[in-house]
Amino acid sequence: MKFFLDSAKVDEIAYALDAFAIDGVTTNPRHVQVAGKPFLTTIREIAELVVGTDIPVSVEVNPHIMATEAMVAEARKLAAISPNFVIKLQCVEPVFKAIRILNEEGIRVNCTLIFSAMQALQAMRSGAAFISPFIGWKEANAEETRSFIEEVTLIRDNYGFESEIIVAAVRNARQIVDAAMVGADIVTAGLAVYQAGFDHPYTRDGIQKFCDFWDQTEYE
Ligand code: E4P
Secondary structure, eight states, X not given: OEEEEEOOOHHHHHHHHHHHOOOEEEOOHHHHHHHTSOHHHHHHHHHHHTTTSOOOEEEEOOTTOOSHHHHHHXXXXXXXXXXXXXXXXXXXXXXXXXXXXHHHTTOOEEEEEEOSHXXXXXXXXXXXXXXXEXXXXXXXXXXXXXXXXXXXXXXXXXXXXXXXXXXXXXXXXXHHHHHHHTTOSEEEEOHHHHHHHHOOHHHHHHHHHHHHHHHTSOOO
């Protein structure tokens, strides 16, 4: 199970790379806006953090673009900036041809904004290197998501598609564990979600108790 950081904040990404060896980075227009700098500046700074590694960084094409040719042109521009860049394209019909064209040129696509197993199936058939089913948004809409990820994973395995499944819009550790249990390849979550998941109140209680015993015991 790979952990990707869902962020465009350079300091957060640098921290997560160093502190818990994240396997990849995903950005989106919201993350870039929150990071506070122009789009190209932000993605270039992120690229510098991973230079010389094979850590993938998903960068999203202008979401206004809806035509295959324009998607491909923009994807080529972004991919030329860094070999680490995986081009994030939203799951609309023109994207399927764009994925095929970009694949032939060795440009990897992360097909994003996937909310149904059918969308996932078609993105995988088209050859997306990564697909991003969003679970947090579905759960906010009171939809069950574990079986969604199970279906996507089963379909991928049934047909031996090479796409890696990134469970996206992850809000808590339970969702990460569920994704791992159903065999998804990757989760992407914000720094705070990972940090909350690494922590447990019993661990903190235990540390306090053991410190108390330690302090009441001679060392030698
Ligand atoms: C995934 O690649 C997306 O960037 C992300 O998970 C979107 O969800 P959020 O911004 O609502 O967390």
